Amino acid sequence: MNGTAYVILGFLAAAPRSGYEIKSLVDVSTRFFWAASYGQIYPELKRLEDEGLVRGRDDDAGARRRRRHEITPAGRESLHAWLTAGGPLHFELRHEGFLRFFFCDELGGEDRRELLRTIRASHEGAREQLEAIRPHAQEQGDEGRSFPLHTLEFGIAYQEFIIDWAERMERRLAGGGH
């Protein structure tokens, strides 16, 4: 079972959802530290159904064709087991900006500062996207789920940490000359 399976179970634990809804929720919440695409979600929903962790039923209530997925008791158990499991946590970062920065000795001073501006700009963009999501997290908070908002606030602080670092480094390289 991979992380994406638990994203699905996690959202289904709060309410039954369609695959489309799960994807939309991911896009306004977990995507900055755990993204997921349709190409994963639909096959994974089927797999979870086969394993008995999710039950899917064609939904005739609305006008539109739609498949409603519910978490099963076994699914809840599996989710809880994952949430409380010991052992190492999967952690993976791929950051092209830092990779370039690492090789910055190959560059001149102006190119270096330009790179830092690019890094800063991209994290400022990410911060804005997170800020745009805040209303959704706040709604979750109003409904008694406070951790989506905690997570979002961490995410914003995380972006700001990198932005501040880039700023400091820009100034340092500007001062030191080259």
Add this chain to the structure above:
Amino acid sequence: MNGTAYVILGFLAAAPRSGYEIKSLVDVSTRFFWAASYGQIYPELKRLEDEGLVRGRDDDAGARRRRRHEITPAGRESLHAWLTAGGPLHFELRHEGFLRFFFCDELGGEDRRELLRTIRASHEGAREQLEAIRPHAQEQGDEGRSFPLHTLEFGIAYQEFIIDWAERMERRLAGGGH
């Protein structure tokens, strides 16, 4: 061309290397924000050779069978073009700890604090690994390449930022109750 190709070009820009050496260098430097395995490096070296960005020769100097790879002028150009390219930077984070934290409303107070301790412990581990690498980065600094050390120091600060957040959140959840 993917990021891993540029890791290779970046290291070859400083000195000719074998595939094995490149992998070893990655493991003591870029792996925390850009990892690479043999399964990527060897085929990628071949591909870069086919494209004329790298020249590989069987090395008879040492006793051991070994293939020595040099960057070509075209390779240097390609590296420089990548280092100074505009446009968005690839950035990807997958963090199982935050994913769990996001779904923490499903848990009780003690389980939440335990999760935060697990998150903190894993980043403390990462920080130690980075500290262990410091001598290598310092050597690079002594040889005139200062950005590996800058990058490492950022990496350590990054780990500490997350550790501090986890600590604060632990205290907050301990105080406020569940």
Add this chain to the structure above:
DNA sequence: GCTCACATGTAATCCGTTACATGATTCT
């Protein structure tokens, strides 16, 4: 003599994205 580090590669597999194909409904 044994083990560790050096050294090169490939194959299977996994995980994930992108693009495609299809179609209904709602909003303007």
Add this chain to the structure above:
DNA sequence: AGAATCATGTAACGGATTACATGTGAGC
């Protein structure tokens, strides 16, 4: 009428890891 959104899926592809296969040389 047309565009956007809701909705479900698959196929092709790419990127990366893991495990495997093989062998040499250096130091204990």
